[in-house]
Amino acid sequence: MGSTRAKIAVDAMGGDRAPEEIVAGALRATEELDVDVLLVGDCPRMRSLLGTRADSPHLELVPAEGVIEMDEEPLVALKRKPEASINVAMDLVKQQRAEAVVSAGHSGAAMAAALLRLGRIKGIDRPAIGALLPTMVAGKSVIVLDVGAIVDCRPKYLEQFAIMGTVYSKYVLDVNEPKVGLLNIGEESSKGNDLAARAHKLLAANERIPFIGNAEGRDVLSGEFDVIVCDGFVGNILLKFAEAVGEVMLQIVREELPQGLRGQLGTAMLKPNLRRIKQRMDHAEHGGALLFGVAGICVIGHGSSQAPSIFNAIRFAQEAIDHRVLERIRSYYSNDCEAGTATVARATDG
Amino acid sequence: MGSTRAKIAVDAMGGDRAPEEIVAGALRATEELDVDVLLVGDCPRMRSLLGTRADSPHLELVPAEGVIEMDEEPLVALKRKPEASINVAMDLVKQQRAEAVVSAGHSGAAMAAALLRLGRIKGIDRPAIGALLPTMVAGKSVIVLDVGAIVDCRPKYLEQFAIMGTVYSKYVLDVNEPKVGLLNIGEESSKGNDLAARAHKLLAANERIPFIGNAEGRDVLSGEFDVIVCDGFVGNILLKFAEAVGEVMLQIVREELPQGLRGQLGTAMLKPNLRRIKQRMDHAEHGGALLFGVAGICVIGHGSSQAPSIFNAIRFAQEAIDHRVLERIRSYYSNDCEAGTATVARATDG
Numbered sequence: 001m002g003s004t005r006a007k008i009a010v011d012a013m014g015g016d017r018a019p020e021e022i023v024a025g026a027l028r029a030t031e032e033l034d035v036d037v038l039l040v041g042d043c044p045r046m047r048s049l050l051g052t053r054a055d056s057p058h059l060e061l062v063p064a065e066g067v068i069e070m071d072e073e074p075l076v077a078l079k080r081k082p083e084a085s086i087n088v089a090m091d092l093v094k095q096q097r098a099e100a101v102v103s104a105g106h107s108g109a110a111m112a113a114a115l116l117r118l119g120r121i122k123g124i125d126r127p128a129i130g131a132l133l134p135t136m137v138a139g140k141s142v143i144v145l146d147v148g149a150i151v152d153c154r155p156k157y158l159e160q161f162a163i164m165g166t167v168y169s170k171y172v173l174d175v176n177e178p179k180v181g182l183l184n185i186g187e188e189s190s191k192g193n194d195l196a197a198r199a200h201k202l203l204a205a206n207e208r209i210p211f212i213g214n215a216e217g218r219d220v221l222s223g224e225f226d227v228i229v230c231d232g233f234v235g236n237i238l239l240k241f242a243e244a245v246g247e248v249m250l251q252i253v254r255e256e257l258p259q260g261l262r263g264q265l266g267t268a269m270l271k272p273n274l275r276r277i278k279q280r281m282d283h284a285e286h287g288g289a290l291l292f293g294v295a296g297i298c299v300i301g302h303g304s305s306q307a308p309s310i311f312n313a314i315r316f317a318q319e320a321i322d323h324r325v326l327e328r329i330r331s332y333y334s335n336d337c338e339a340g341t342a343t344v345a346r347a348t349d350g
Numbered sequence: 351m352g353s354t355r356a357k358i359a360v361d362a363m364g365g366d367r368a369p370e371e372i373v374a375g376a377l378r379a380t381e382e383l384d385v386d387v388l389l390v391g392d393c394p395r396m397r398s399l400l401g402t403r404a405d406s407p408h409l410e411l412v413p414a415e416g417v418i419e420m421d422e423e424p425l426v427a428l429k430r431k432p433e434a435s436i437n438v439a440m441d442l443v444k445q446q447r448a449e450a451v452v453s454a455g456h457s458g459a460a461m462a463a464a465l466l467r468l469g470r471i472k473g474i475d476r477p478a479i480g481a482l483l484p485t486m487v488a489g490k491s492v493i494v495l496d497v498g499a500i501v502d503c504r505p506k507y508l509e510q511f512a513i514m515g516t517v518y519s520k521y522v523l524d525v526n527e528p529k530v531g532l533l534n535i536g537e538e539s540s541k542g543n544d545l546a547a548r549a550h551k552l553l554a555a556n557e558r559i560p561f562i563g564n565a566e567g568r569d570v571l572s573g574e575f576d577v578i579v580c581d582g583f584v585g586n587i588l589l590k591f592a593e594a595v596g597e598v599m600l601q602i603v604r605e606e607l608p609q610g611l612r613g614q615l616g617t618a619m620l621k622p623n624l625r626r627i628k629q630r631m632d633h634a635e636h637g638g639a640l641l642f643g644v645a646g647i648c649v650i651g652h653g654s655s656q657a658p659s660i661f662n663a664i665r666f667a668q669e670a671i672d673h674r675v676l677e678r679i680r681s682y683y684s685n686d687c688e689a690g691t692a693t694v695a696r697a698t699d700g
Contacts, residue, residue: 136598138605148535151543185498185586193501193583217590221598233543234584236535240567241588242595248486248571249599255488256627257620266619269612277606 005036005058006321008314009098012041013067013085014105016303022104023049025310030058032311035318038098040064040089064088068109070303077106078113086110090117093296100317102288104301104310111149111291111300118296121326123333126150127293128161129232129300130168131239134280137223143168144183144220144228147289148236155198158182158229162209164292164329165227171323175226181215183230183238189214195231203229208332239289250278288313290320292329297321355386355408356671358664359448362391363417363435364455366653372454373399375660380408382661385668388448390414390439414438418459420653427456428463436460440467443646450667452638454651454660461499461641461650468646471676473683476500477643478511479582479650480518481589484630487573493518494533494570494578497639498586505548508532508579512559514642514679515577521673525576531565533580533588539564545581553579558682589639600628638663640670642679647671 010026012019019041026037027050039046040062047054047061054061064085068077078087086105090113092098103110111127120127128146135142145161146153162180169178182200184192189200191214203211215228220238230238253274258267267274288301288309297320301313320326360376362369369391376387377400389396390412397404397411404411414435418427428437436455440463442448453460461477470477478496485492495511496503512530519528532550534542539550541564553561565578570588580588603624608617617624638651638659647670651663670676 136601151535183587185501185583185590193581196583217587217592218594220591221594231543233535233546234587237533237567237584237588238591240535241570241591242567244568244571245592245595246599249596251486252627252630253603256623256630259623259626262619263623266616266623269616270607270620273606273609273613273616276609277602280602280606 005034006100006318007036007038007098008100008102008317008321009038009040009062009089009092010310010314011085011089011101011103011105011110012039012046013064014103014110015301015305017306018067018104019046020049021306022310025305025307026314027053027056027059028307028311029314030056033315033318035314036060037314038062038089038092040085040092041067062088062092068106070106072106072109074106074109074112078109078116086113087117090114090296094118099321100297100299102299102301102310102313102317104288104303104305104313107148107300107303110298111294114291114294114296114298118294121293121295121329121333124160124164124293124329126153126157126160127291128157128164129235129289130165130292131235131289133221133239133242135221135223140223141173142220142223142225142228143173144230144235144239145292146230146232146235147239148232149291151231151233151236153195153231155195155202158195158199158231159202159206159209160293161229162203162206162211162227163332165229166210167328167332168290168292168320168325169226171328172319172325173226178210178226179212179224180210180227180229181212181219181225183217183220183228183234184214185216187214187216199229253277288316290316295326297326355384356450356668357386357388357448358450358452358667358671359388359390359412359439359442360660360664361435361439361451361453361455361460362389362396363414364453364460365651365655367656368417368454369396370399371656372660375655375657376664377403377406377409378657378661379664380406383665383668385664386410387664388412388439388442390435390442391417412438412442418456420456422456422459424456424459424462428459428466436463437467440464440646444468449671450647450649452649452651452660452663452667454638454653454655454663457498457650457653460648464641464644464646464648468644471643471645471679471683474510474514474643474679476503476507476510477641478507478514479585479639480511480515480642481585481639483571483589483592485571485573490573491523492570492573492575492578493523494580494585494589495642496580496582496585497589498582499641501581501583501586503545503581505545505552508545508549508581509552509556509559510643511579512553512556512561512577513682515579516560517678517682518640518642518670518675519576521678522669522675523576528560528576529562529574530560530577530579531562531569531575533567533570533578533584534564535566537564537566549579603627638666640666645676647676
């Protein structure tokens with residue numbers, strides 16, 4: 001396998017459309033991106049799906065037995081199935097044979113496997129799942145974390161989420177001076193529930209976090225914020241709502257647009273433009289969420305992921321690898337004066 | 351004033367566009383709806399806005415002095431300004447001169463004034479703000495409560511929200527067998543934060559609540575649920591996000607649709623249909639949120655409300671009056687065998 005290409009372990013057996021769609025997405029990634037993929041799962045089955053392309057120099061098949069089903073309790077299942085694909089994929093990162101894991105399987109199991117097999121980054125108490133949402137500003141995304149890892153958060157977890165999100169925004173999304181917001185129900189610092197009020201104080205006091213204040217629900221997609229922190233309960237509800245609302249809107253457009261003769265004619269003329277609108281609203285374009293705070297890059301895809309989402313999830317992992325997200329977070333917490341620390345600090349001065 | 355028409359006190363001074371837009375919306379309501387409006391505020395100013403129409407038999411001007419500003423602390427301000435428009439409007443309900451209050455002013459102040467002047471319904475520990483959201487099913491709305499009254503909730507508050515929402519859904523929205531959901535991050539009963547897990551038990555155990563289980567973020571607009579309960583922190587973030595996301599989507603449509611020559615032509619042909627899409631996505635159509643649990647009907651409008659929103663807010667109040675929402679909630683808690691109790695119970699049997 002090529003040595004400068006990012007090496008990504010893909011859980012071929014996780015997800016509603018596994019392994020067919022996962023394998024197809026992974027194959028495309030090896031062809032179009034600078035990545036080598038280690039496909040983890042049922043080798044005979046993967047080989048029959050790949051055909052002659054199983055010989056690609058950028059693809060390696062790694063055997064695993066079984067998969068964690070969606071209705072299984074993660075910790076119990078991970079223990080009972082040590083050779084399950086998600087366990088084997090995490091081990092590849094631990095053994096440094098891969099730099100990242102991509103899975104569209106049971107997200108709780110992926111998180112638990114990452115915690116058990118890779119552990120946390122020193123300085124981070126709890127992991128967070130970060131999701132990218134498009135904003136009103138074309139080409140600009142906001143990273144929201146946590147969207148489902150930890151439902152009952154302490155204020156210091158949110159402070160840590162803010163640091164990890166800032167690193168991501170700065171180095172992967174290339175935002176010069178990231179702006180961090182706390183998801184809340186009003187602009188004033190005293191607003192919100194107990195967690196929000198206490199987290200606000202911590203965020204405001206930490207001069208290495210470029211905190212600009214509370215972000216209300218209406219501000220999430222405004223483009224005013226680059227990073228938004230919240231507990232995993234609120235974040236998960238918001239994310240799932242955001243994903244579904246695009247569908248609702250598209251349906252309204254589909255119902256109303258072709259009404260009447262002029263409507264039918266006009267709609268026919270607009271087909272390519274409507275396709276572009278669907279693309280901008282479609283969550284498949286975003287590919288998944290990143291698990292922050294564990295000692296490895298893990299991208300968690302939707303259970304419903306098809307090949308294009310898997311392709312995007314692999315690209316998402318590749319970007320995190322290429323921009324050394326892990327090292328930069330570690331460096332922040334090791335308090336040395338290397339890149340990570342110094343530049344996160346600089347963002348707050350700007 | 352006509353005796354069978356609903357009598358609604360409107361806070362003419364509250365809101366960014368007060369009193370002009372409030373007065374205009376109220377005037378239209380007296381003309382098109384079966385309501386009498388008591389306009390509360392600066393009488394000379396209201397009279398000059400109304401001109402000859404100040405003499406309408408369905409309009410009464412009630413003097414007030416001052417208004418609670420958006421940056422004021424509600425309790426302090428309400429005390430310092432006993433003659434502020436929102437205080438006077440609530441007093442009209444207390445004196446039974448009006449049956450409802452509509453205000454687009456400081457929503458915290460409206461809630462505090464309602465609590466102080468009208469008190470709570472017996473059996474209700476905390477009020478809730480309920481908002482109607484459109485769903486994927488044409489013509490069907492879901493009522494979400496609480497969207498901002500109480501940020502740190504106890505499980506029993508959510509149980510009470512469920513009862514009030516069920517009454518509203520059944521009698522005002524005319525849903526034969528309302529389905530109640532608990533906003534949560536997964537389908538299983540054990541999911542969620544501490545509040546959600548405990549509230550789930552209470553809701554499941556109360557056989558007078560037609561509880562069908564957890565509603566995830568993606569289910570809010572699906573039309574599968576008629577009533578969704580949550581704490582005011584999550585609900586407020588969700589509501590404000592939902593309102594803003596419509597704008598984001600419309601902007602994407604506006605940007606992408608007219609691209610190219612065919613795009614321009616097609617878009618021109620679709621003007622009336624696009625207007626209808628905007629209408630379905632526009633929150634102004636919904637008119638506001640209802641304050642539940644206080645001993646009076648109170649509709650809280652957006653600060654940015656213009657005349658059409660005020661008109662809709664007045665209609666919203668009228669519907670709650672006409673369908674005797676207050677009496678039905680009271681009747682549930684007084685445990686007698688009248689309409690309210692018996693029929694909420696029946697909904698659970700269906």
